[in-house]
Amino acid sequence: MADRKHIIAGNWKMHKTQAETRSFVQGLIAGLQVTEAGCEVIIAPPFTSVPAAVQEARGTSIQVSGQDLHWEDNGAFTGEVSGPMLAEAGCSHVIVGHSERRQYFGESDETVNLKLKAAMRAGLVPIFCLGETLDERQQGRTFSVVKHQLRDGMKDVGIPDAARFVIAYEPVWAIGTGQTATPEQAQEIHEFLRNELAALCGTKIGDDVRILYGGSVKPENARSLMSRKDIDGGLVGGASLKLDDFIGIIRQDM
Numbered sequence: 001m002a003d004r005k006h007i008i009a010g011n012w013k014m015h016k017t018q019a020e021t022r023s024f025v026q027g028l029i030a031g032l033q034v035t036e037a038g039c040e041v042i043i044a045p046p047f048t049s050v051p052a053a054v055q056e057a058r059g060t061s062i063q064v065s066g067q068d069l070h071w072e073d074n075g076a077f078t079g080e081v082s083g084p085m086l087a088e089a090g091c092s093h094v095i096v097g098h099s100e101r102r103q104y105f106g107e108s109d110e111t112v113n114l115k116l117k118a119a120m121r122a123g124l125v126p127i128f129c130l131g132e133t134l135d136e137r138q139q140g141r142t143f144s145v146v147k148h149q150l151r152d153g154m155k156d157v158g159i160p161d162a163a164r165f166v167i168a169y170e171p172v173w174a175i176g177t178g179q180t181a182t183p184e185q186a187q188e189i190h191e192f193l194r195n196e197l198a199a200l201c202g203t204k205i206g207d208d209v210r211i212l213y214g215g216s217v218k219p220e221n222a223r224s225l226m227s228r229k230d231i232d233g234g235l236v237g238g239a240s241l242k243l244d245d246f247i248g249i250i251r252q253d254m
């Protein structure tokens, strides 16, 4: 089995000013010997707080991610931010296709595909989110939904690029609801996604790509989820806003 280094990523969504970001990152550095962390630690602040996060995290192993990007590198797209802009600001990663983007901002598998390719062009590691809604799960469509999201998102992505992807399986019904997928439910989908990835890009990429779980991850459930064979860490929303909870989750994954 491949030795995949785990990732704990905090998706702050539309939370935390620059001042709040600075004090959080200082607290994270003080509270956790990040060098001691066995996993990669990533935070994804809102765009305006990215420079503050990058500055505070300098010299540590904490990495900073954008929460979204436009598929063009520049142009007349009011309100948007591009991959090269995030990279210049110091981001190493960018979240693509989060269910809130899909639900509220018209993100489709096609725009997700364009954004994944834009992230690769900019040298960013995409954290590619996918997952089924409650309706889709109840209709027994989970496997076909995530398979199509994966295939459509990865369309025309070359093999060397695919090796750099991080995938986040986030069942929509578990996001912000307090209702976590059981470790068994999550492992089943992660294994399925890994097999699909292997079918698309070869077994080496299938083995190496990290697949994170997201949806109501907290310190209490982190260990049971992340000890599963194909669960390589977590994309954490609500609990990543509270320093103690975020550190607690990182510790559980050590």
Ligand code: PGA
Pocket: 011, 170, 174, 175, 176, 177, 178, 214, 215, 216, 217, 235, 236, 237, 238, 239
């Ligand atoms: P949650 O969010 O941890 O608050 O459920 C996860 C996410 O949206 O990435």
